[in-house]
Amino acid sequence: MNTVALxxxxxxxxxxxxxxxxxxxxxxGITGLLGPNGAGKTTILRILATALAxxxxxxxxxxxxxxxxxxxxxxxxxxxxxxxxxxxxxxxxAFSFIDYLAILKEWSDAGTRHEEVRRVLxxxxxxxxxxxxxxxxxxxxxxxxVLAQALLGRPDLLVLDEPTAGLDPAQRGRLRDVLGQxxxxxxxxxxxxQTEDVAALCERVIVLDRGQVLFDGRIVDLVSEAAGRVxxxxxRQPTAxxxxxxxxxxxxxxxxxxxxAELIEPALEDAYLLLVGDAADDERLExxx
Amino acid sequence: MSAGLARAMVPTPPAPDVSRxxxxxxxxxxxxxxxxxxxxxxxxxLLIVLMIVDYVQNKGGGTNPMVAxxxxxxxxxxxxxxxxxxxxTSLRRTRELVGTVPVDHQARTLSLCLACLVSGMAGAACAVxxxxxxxxxxxxGIPPSAPVTWFGDYPAVDVLATxxxxxxxxALGGPLLGVAVARWAPFRGSALLGVVVLVVATAxxxxxxxGGAERLASAWPVLMDEHVENGKVLSTxxxxxxxxxxxxxxxLCLCGLAVVAALLRDPAHRRVLVIAGAALTLGAAVSxxxxxx
Numbered sequence: 217m218n219t220v221a222l223x224x225x226x227x228x229x230x231x232x233x234x235x236x237x238x239x240x241x242x243x244x245g246i247t248g249l250l251g252p253n254g255a256g257k258t259t260i261l262r263i264l265a266t267a268l269a270x271x272x273x274x275x276x277x278x279x280x281x282x283x284x285x286x287x288x289x290x291x292x293x294x295x296x297x298x299x300x301x302x303x304x305x306x307x308x309x310a311f312s313f314i315d316y317l318a319i320l321k322e323w324s325d326a327g328t329r330h331e332e333v334r335r336v337l338x339x340x341x342x343x344x345x346x347x348x349x350x351x352x353x354x355x356x357x358x359x360x361x362v363l364a365q366a367l368l369g370r371p372d373l374l375v376l377d378e379p380t381a382g383l384d385p386a387q388r389g390r391l392r393d394v395l396g397q398x399x400x401x402x403x404x405x406x407x408x409x410q411t412e413d414v415a416a417l418c419e420r421v422i423v424l425d426r427g428q429v430l431f432d433g434r435i436v437d438l439v440s441e442a443a444g445r446v447x448x449x450x451x452r453q454p455t456a457x458x459x460x461x462x463x464x465x466x467x468x469x470x471x472x473x474x475x476x477a478e479l480i481e482p483a484l485e486d487a488y489l490l491l492v493g494d495a496a497d498d499e500r501l502e503x504x505x
Numbered sequence: 506m507s508a509g510l511a512r513a514m515v516p517t518p519p520a521p522d523v524s525r526x527x528x529x530x531x532x533x534x535x536x537x538x539x540x541x542x543x544x545x546x547x548x549x550x551l552l553i554v555l556m557i558v559d560y561v562q563n564k565g566g567g568t569n570p571m572v573a574x575x576x577x578x579x580x581x582x583x584x585x586x587x588x589x590x591x592x593x594t595s596l597r598r599t600r601e602l603v604g605t606v607p608v609d610h611q612a613r614t615l616s617l618c619l620a621c622l623v624s625g626m627a628g629a630a631c632a633v634x635x636x637x638x639x640x641x642x643x644x645x646g647i648p649p650s651a652p653v654t655w656f657g658d659y660p661a662v663d664v665l666a667t668x669x670x671x672x673x674x675x676a677l678g679g680p681l682l683g684v685a686v687a688r689w690a691p692f693r694g695s696a697l698l699g700v701v702v703l704v705v706a707t708a709x710x711x712x713x714x715x716g717g718a719e720r721l722a723s724a725w726p727v728l729m730d731e732h733v734e735n736g737k738v739l740s741t742x743x744x745x746x747x748x749x750x751x752x753x754x755x756x757l758c759l760c761g762l763a764v765v766a767a768l769l770r771d772p773a774h775r776r777v778l779v780i781a782g783a784a785l786t787l788g789a790a791v792s793x794x795x796x797x798x
Contacts (some may be wrong), residue, residue, distance in 0.1 A: 303598025355709035
């Protein structure tokens, strides 16, 4: 049995369709969600985190239906969730904020709870600022504070929306290590715009666009789809969908190469750009015809 | 196989309610937040200063029960309303996070209601201090044989009921009302609006020329009258038309109703809450009628 099973899931906000007929199964390991803004990544994560109910389809998390109060509570007992954006109540220190959330996650024994709070603060490198007011923390520190609360109690399902946003390279490296360890036993779902994070962490990638799944599979399979479509040249090529001057002074082109192109190994970012770009082209052609 | 999968394969029983241990831990945390709130700390400091001033001015003897209970009700009850309102709405900014934890909103509301006991206990401490001071240094009357300001020969049970109602219970009721208002009207400015309503609802019916029913229906029922001559309080008497013990029952039921109203904001346990609310309403009506009979 998978930890998460979505079947024909749909969600709309008024007239806007955020998700349309999404079917997914997720098990232990790290899965990355990629997609442009408005693709439906956050909506999927919010459904997995029981913060939002699907309009259509069936959702099973840990075998439970989150639409029922019982199911929702059971799921929440195994869940760690870090939303993309959150505010912070006034008057809390970093330690007391995590401690309060730990109580809300049913850590009633003060001794073990404080030990756990110290552990997660250590994991995200915030042990030094534990006595500081949350209001006095930097943006990156606040981001890590949100991640710390998600890690409380080593949850079986970890849902992280843009976990590396606002973190410096060293903090991102540290976080990758933490998430890598969590992914050994738990089901970890991360949504991000950073393809390098997905490439570094995830065994599986799901690409969403306009509420639909464009790709669901291994990263190597997605990357292989871009093979023969990335090349270097001295000038910008007209057949390239995307082209940019690199640090070497040469131009990296992604798209349909000319016959004499100097092909190079594609990266995940190239494959993602091609996939989303091709889907947009297909839709333009469909609407034109 | 992961622990999560192993657990997922086992049929899970219905999710139990929030455990007593969790509720207790949460209530302790909320009580700490309440006790550390500047709007609680400052009034407490002010209360202590006023007690000392009162003690020095009266040379150790006597406390004016009207002024003392009014000070408790204002500094702990009215300020408590604002504190409880703020604590209740403080997690709104974090609702995406706290909306996905196993402890539901209703349990958090109950925990905040329990935290309001901090204010009630502070009020009780002030009332106990008042009793001790008056027991150790009885106020001198005019003529010296008659006690001034301290209820003369009224039964102790009536004196206690009045002091509890106008002191500690007012200190508890204000914050409980703050929780209920914050749960039902969490918009910006509702705390200020609530304070204005609270003060007006106290001031209008509390004036001396009103009858017992109006006084009892006030947000802060005043059950005593002071008899002043040449600016000096000669004696304190009870309002003849109100029975203090039943009045205490009436205000206790109102406090209970504030808790029920706050909890009814969430759909869980609605049946139990409606029954409790009905029982408390009946209790309040009976107490009100008996207090005036």
